[in-house]
Amino acid sequence: MKYNRLGRSGLKVSELSLGSWVTFGTQVDTGAAAEAMAVAYDAGVNFFDNAEVYAGGESERIMGEAFRRLGWDRESFVVSSKFFWGITQGVNTKNTLNRKYLISAVNASLDRFGLDYLDLIFCHRSDPETPIEETVFTMHELVASHKALYWGTSEWNAEEIRAAYEIAERHHLHKPVMEQPQYNMFYRERVEVEYRRLYEDYGMGLTTWSPLASGLLSGKYIDGVPEGSRASLPGYEWLRASLTDPEKNRKVRELKTVADSLDCTLSQLAIAWCTKNPNVSTVITGASSPQQVRENMVAAEVATRLDDTFMTKIDHILGSN
Template sequence: MEYRHLGRSGLKVSALSFGSWVTFGDQIDEDRARACMTAAYDAGVNFFDNAEAYASGQAEVMMGNIIRSEGWTRSDLVVSTKIFWGGSGPNDRGLSRKHIVEGTRASLQRLQMDYVDLIFCHRPDPETPIEETVRAMNHVIDRGWAFYWGTSEWSAEQIRQAYEIAQREHLIPPVMEQPQYNMTHRQKVERDYQPLYRDFDLGLTTWSPLASGILTGKYNDGIPEGSRLDLDKYAGLRKRLKSEEGQRQVEAVRQLTPIAENELDCTMAQLALAWCLKNEHVSTVITGASRPEQVHENMKALEVAERLSPEHMARIEDILDNAPAPATNWRNA
């Protein structure tokens, strides 16, 4: 396993990490989740991602139970949660000081932990002043409930405002952002955040590297029965897949598959993960799995990334044809 610094911090996270979104409490039970987490841990994964919103808190309960029952040394782990959607009450969501403090304490109780290593503002909150959120996150860290705080799906302008407020008020600034990033979703990471890497050395813990399964190739010939996009709750993703842009993405996957299978001896999913790993600003790529076998396959993306040459990257870029300007800097390419 490769370990990378989280932005400008001294913390090191595994280049591939494991997240509980979609699966824990929704698709798999605790026994299956334990098998997946153990497979990731045995492969060297030290970062496990969660959120108060995942399965309405049940994902945190499951992860906490697994870590406690496995007896893993807490200092060997980097555990996160995210605060925003905590319930249906008027103060159970958003980024007010009240919800950040109460939501953090509730998450820790579900996780059965004294602290999380990372805590994220799960989305921007237009109803709460950013200064209130920055001060509340500073309080959480001062109390020892978290070591680092960051954002998820915030705009570059919002992140900069939070950082500048922290600097001005001598508070702790955000260290990391958790954006969606994959071959089909690139603008924020590769263009919008460029000034933040330069000015603040912002770290990234990226999610959805397989674009909800599109980049695995499983939807090249339609939507298989029982797949994620076949479920009613993913009707929006299904509609997007059938759109003109979605079909263009499927065609790109068809063209990329021979590079994966014939030249790199890997799956399309492993190529998609490896492509994300090549971005020098990505601290860790969050993976998910419903079976331990998927975890084992995902971990092989590290080896694929080492074999991805500048020539491969250039040909992939030609097929994707969607790079925002200016192009990002690539790790070892």
């Protein structure tokens, strides 16, 4: 497993990490979560991603309990949470990045985890109503008070990220260090084009999400929706059309020829592909079982064999050149 600096910060994160969206608290109980985390950790993963909103707070509770069961040194892992949607009803607690919400949401998250501090905190989306100054000052204070060590954004547009950096710079505040965007073979524009200037200008790091496009790139949807898969879950109907899209599944079938020549699975190929972008600090993988984690972690080794010839073949299949 390789370790990359998170953007220009000194923090090193494993090139593959593990997140808990959909899975912890919905498909995976505490025992299976701890097992999945242990498989990842043993493979070299040091970063675990979470969010306040995942399973209404249950995902943070499960991960916190898993950390205790596993008994790891706090110094040996990096844990994140993300804030914006809120989990309590109220005009100041939903879809906001105001100061009142952020301070109480981070405190409540620490309680659920049973931790003294989070390593990374993210503004889970941008908030068009709260002035960016208010959010930047609050994130700075959360870092200055050691409730978190680094802060960043998730799915902000380039202009919003630029504004946040510049406010922080002007007022000598802790700057955002990382962004968490979607990035996979079917979703490239933001990371490869829109953010292009931000890597050099601000040293922005990336913790990217959905390397398998929610499972599509594993090939499991080629012949329909398998029982128990994400697309079959109640509440995730909105994903079904994209996961069963015939054109995308045709490309996945073609990608299988590349995976076969690399002697790896489609999932390993798709995850390894994400690590090849030098601006990606860590690829957050997701898994509904420890077995999937075991398979996916091999992607770190596959990445060492995924050379330019294979990358060109993949681009050709995806239709990017």
